[in-house]
Each structure stands twice: as structure tokens, then as C-alpha cells.
Amino acid sequence: MNTETSVPDSEYGTGDADRRTRLVHRRLTDWFAEAARELPWRDPECSPWGILVSEVMLQQTPVVRVLPLWQDWLERWPTPAALAAEPAGAAVRHWGRLGYPRRALRLHAAATAIVLHHHGSVPTTREELLALPGVGAYTAAAVAAFAFHRRETVVDTNIRRVQARLFAGAALPAPALTAAEMRRAEALLPDDDALSVRWNAAVMELGAVTCTARAPACRDCPVLDACAWVSAGRPTADYTPRGQSWAGTDRQVRGAIVAVLRTAETPVPRHVLIEAPVDLAMGEPAEIGPLHAALRALHGLRAPSEQHERALAGLLTDGLAQETDGGIRLPG
């Protein structure tokens, strides 16, 4: 262990945290200091806006797919004001295939709110952040902690899983976040502001790269000897997660429709979206345009146009699409 990156005992405080907790604090923050991935939003020069954008993009989306989009996004819209100056449809268009395009809509709305209510600067407190569209309990705490160095109880899926294993001896956390988990996370949070930020980042990182859901790399774990789950013989989870259905669902159709709208230069006639051929021949991806690629995604759906009608109606209701004289397009 690199003692140069080790945190002095004094920084851990002498409060009620017991010896084991302090040991885990030190092990994980030391491990993080040397093993952390160099992600651009972790750069000390990264703006709070850059961090907020990263947190929204990372909601339910792996880092590797966020990286290129985050770079493009920040170059195009380096400030909340820059994004707010554009129509919401531009945000959805440049969201690309990141998934959950409503996040782009909400990020645009958040940028607008930041301009209107915060003079264009990302607010610094958890409460203010929580009021922004698309910012929930996790994201508000994460931005307050990582952008503004505040002591916040950050609880994401990684932290939940690590703590379930390390302290509860369970393979997986409960299906939904519980009050008990929140209390445990609060109790584990180091008193010191700066250390608490590192702690949050470290636990999250451990869950992301080592203490993973599927095949945890316990060999590489810096707190292996303190892990209750390992001590218990790594018992399996006492429930089976419900899979996310997709094939044949409205979500699939919505995704295909938005994919068409995203690449369309002009409004798309309604009938093109509703009566998309379900038996469109499969072609070489390099030989077909984005429009056809999206339509191809509809292949295999037994869904009649009724489902397309429903999906489109949902998109219009959600503000992801608008109807004009010429047809359907992204919101203006």
C-alpha cells in the first residue's frame, strides 16, 4: 500500500466510527487514490455543469457509452446557457443512442431552470439541485458532493451493492432502496467533508469495477478480509431480479420512432411512423441510411400499427415529439 496516498488518522476523526469502519475507510480511499479510472468528469478542472451532465448521462447507462457523448455535449454546450439557448429537440437529437431520451429533454429543462433561477450557474446545494428536472435523490447528492465538495449521503446501485455485501453479507441489495440502507450509508459517511467525498467516490468505484453485480473480482478487493458476504461463503441472492422486458413492447417502438425523428431533416409524415413495414428486408448496415436502420429495428415486431399509434401518442404526450403540418418532428 502506498503510504503517501494514505490518509492521516486525524482526518478520520475520533467520533463514534469504530475501528473496523475506519479501517474500511482507509483501505477504500487508499485503493481509490491509486486505482481510480481517469474519467474526464473527475478532472479537477471539470465544471459543475460538466459533472451534472455526466451524472444525468450515467443514469442507467455504462461509462463506456457515455464518454464520447459527454465530450461532444460539453464542446457543443459548455454552459447551461448554451444548451438553454437551443430548442429541446436539439438536445434529444444530440443525445444520440444513449437511451432514455427523455433524459435529454429534462437536462435541457434543467439548463433552462438554471439560467432562470440560478443566474446560469449550477446550484450548489442538494436541495436546490433536487428541484431541477431529471435530478433525483442520487444525482442531487452526487453533484453536491463531486462538484461542490459537500458532505452528502450518496447512494447509487454500486454503493448499495457494496454495502449489502460488505456489511450485510448479502449478495445483492433489496430490490428497492430502503430506509435502513439510507441510515447505514449516513452512519458510514466520514465526518470530514473532503474525506466523505473521496469515500463516496471510492465505494462507487469499487462497485463499478471490482464488486460488480455479475462476477465480482474479490481477488482484487481491498476490503476482502472485512467482507461479510465473503465470510458467509458468498451466499446467493434470496430473490431473482425481474428482467426488463423489451422485445415487442411500446418501448421498442418508441425507440425506433425517436431514432427516425432524430435523423430526419424534415418532419416525418405520420403514416411513415405508423405503417412502418415490419418485414423490411435486412440489409448491410453500411449500405442503409439511418432512417432505414431505425425502421429495420421494427423488424420482427408482430405489433400492428395500433401499437405504433400508441407509442407515438406517448411520445407526443411526453414532449419527445411534436406534430406539425408536415408531420412529426422532435420538439422545437
Added chain:
DNA sequence: GACCCGTGGGT
């Protein structure tokens, strides 16, 4: 609390 919301890579 249950359910819905996209997309693609790993196993």
C-alpha cells in the same frame, strides 16, 4: 410501491 422509460454489451 409498482411500473414505465432506451440501448447495447457481456455472459
Added chain:
DNA sequence: TACCCAAGGGT
């Protein structure tokens, strides 16, 4: 192949 999973949020 089919299923699991990913720095969640909103209703």
C-alpha cells in the same frame, strides 16, 4: 440465445 445489467427519475 436469452437474459442480465448499467453513477435513476417520474408518476
